[in-house]
Amino acid sequence: MRDGNCAEVCVAATGMDLLALLQPLALPDFLSRHWEREPLLLTAKHDLLDRLLGEGDLESLIAWHGRSGQPPFSVAKNSAVGPRHTSRPLPDARRAYDAGETIFVPEIHLRWGPFADFCRMLETAFRHPVGATLVFSPPNAQGLTPHFDAAAVFAMQISGEKTWKVARPVREKPLFGDPLTDLPALPEPHVDYRLTPGDVLYVPMGFPHIALSGAAPSVHVSVYINCIRARDMIARALALAADADVAFRQPLAPGLLGSTDGATAIAALFRDLADRLASGFDAEATHGALVHEMLGQMHPHPAARFNWGNAVLDSDQPLRHAPGLLPFVSQSDGAAVIAYPGGQTRGPADIFRTLVFVAETPRFRVRDLPGLDAAGQRVLAERLLSEGVLVPDTDHGPDFGGDLRAAAPEHAALVPSV
Numbered sequence: 357m358r359d360g361n362c363a364e365v366c367v368a369a370t371g372m373d374l375l376a377l378l379q380p381l382a383l384p385d386f387l388s389r390h391w392e393r394e395p396l397l398l399t400a401k402h403d404l405l406d407r408l409l410g411e412g413d414l415e416s417l418i419a420w421h422g423r424s425g426q427p428p429f430s431v432a433k434n435s436a437v438g439p440r441h442t443s444r445p446l447p448d449a450r451r452a453y454d455a456g457e458t459i460f461v462p463e464i465h466l467r468w469g470p471f472a473d474f475c476r477m478l479e480t481a482f483r484h485p486v487g488a489t490l491v492f493s494p495p496n497a498q499g500l501t502p503h504f505d506a507a508a509v510f511a512m513q514i515s516g517e518k519t520w521k522v523a524r525p526v527r528e529k530p531l532f533g534d535p536l537t538d539l540p541a542l543p544e545p546h547v548d549y550r551l552t553p554g555d556v557l558y559v560p561m562g563f564p565h566i567a568l569s570g571a572a573p574s575v576h577v578s579v580y581i582n583c584i585r586a587r588d589m590i591a592r593a594l595a596l597a598a599d600a601d602v603a604f605r606q607p608l609a610p611g612l613l614g615s616t617d618g619a620t621a622i623a624a625l626f627r628d629l630a631d632r633l634a635s636g637f638d639a640e641a642t643h644g645a646l647v648h649e650m651l652g653q654m655h656p657h658p659a660a661r662f663n664w665g666n667a668v669l670d671s672d673q674p675l676r677h678a679p680g681l682l683p684f685v686s687q688s689d690g691a692a693v694i695a696y697p698g699g700q701t702r703g704p705a706d707i708f709r710t711l712v713f714v715a716e717t718p719r720f721r722v723r724d725l726p727g728l729d730a731a732g733q734r735v736l737a738e739r740l741l742s743e744g745v746l747v748p749d750t751d752h753g754p755d756f757g758g759d760l761r762a763a764a765p766e767h768a769a770l771v772p773s774v
Contacts, residue, residue, distance in 0.1 A: 391508075392529070396557070396558040401554050402553070405553075409470065417468060429459050496571065510579040513574070600636065603629065659678035675746045680697060691704065714745070
């Protein structure tokens with residue numbers, strides 16, 4: 357990744373939708389004043405939200421949502437959320453709604469193109485996995501009991517009204533599975549935020565809240581950011597150390613646990629291992645492991661993979677990054693690897709800089725691939741097309757004579773400095 361602080365990296369990688377979402381607040385101001393610090397109400401974002409979801413899309417999401425073995429929706433009525441297993445999602449959802457239950461349709465970013473694109477845009481900017489849940493409430497309803505989330509949330513009001521009551525954290529930076537997630541009552545004091553169609557509320561992780569619908573049905577989408585934590589970094593560094601240094605794999609001495617000097621012995625062992633961890637810390641490998649973890653939690657977008665499985669390309673063919681691509685290039689076990697959401701492509705070590713070029717250059721021609729002869733260029737381009745890394749650049753036909761690389765827009769690539 358290029359040098360720069362978090363705000364600079366986010367600005368360089370951000371699509372216009374995020375800038376439009378945060379206006380009139382600039383992204384660096386959001387990161388310094390609100391990100392994991394304070395809630396933020398953003399109003400009149402109709403243009404953005406109308407592109408993402410319409411009120412008439414609700415039934416489609418419920419009807420086509422269910423996957424094998426998974427419920428098509430969940431419900432809550434001033435309670436914890438409970439999955440609803442059914443082979444008749446629409447009539448059963450209607451009955452739940454008539455009974456005053458709030459309906460939750462999870463993971464709509466996996467099956468609704470506009471939200472898939474929006475969540476990938478946030479992933480590109482924030483470098484954390486992002487998902488989305490649709491919430492449909494009957495009038496005058498409270499779905500969930502007071503609770504806080506281990507993820508930051510953008511609540512995007514599609515239709516109707518909803519009042520969010522948000523209190524100060526009772527636990528800073530909670531973790532998933534925290535036993536205090538559900539609360540007996542909303543802590544005092546709290547702040548009320550009334551959302552109407554087109555409004556968006558940012559709620560940092562750990563802020564207790566409840567949400568109440570108004571006199572009409574309410575539809576909103578909770579876009580959640582599942583942050584990779586500092587403890588994940590320590591876990592990856594420790595795993596790498598244990599792979600490289602047998603001292604981290606040694607069993608504890610027989611009889612140590614529960615002995616009178618057990619704590620003293622563990623303290624000495626911990627100090628030794630902490631020194632070994634610090635002295636042998638591999639920042640590049642740890643960073644790479646975290647990036648692969650992040651990409652592994654993201655999902656690939658459609659990229660015409662099947663259309664190009666047997667393609668024969670001309671050297672003048674314009675290419676561009678596939679939609680939602682967030683490439684990361686590394687070297688591992690004598691191979692060059694380009695990883696991206698949903699997979700990775702491996703090749704010989706001598707194409708490392710070729711893959712760096714692919715990751716850093718969102719638009720180019722087959723003939724621009726460095727370090728390869730014409731036959732090698734075509735072979736690599738065909739493979740990256742079939743694996744969904746690249747797509748034909750339909751904005752520039754074969755007669756386009758300009759320099760695609762010079763015309764390339766700002767882009768996001770997780771390429772280490774080389």
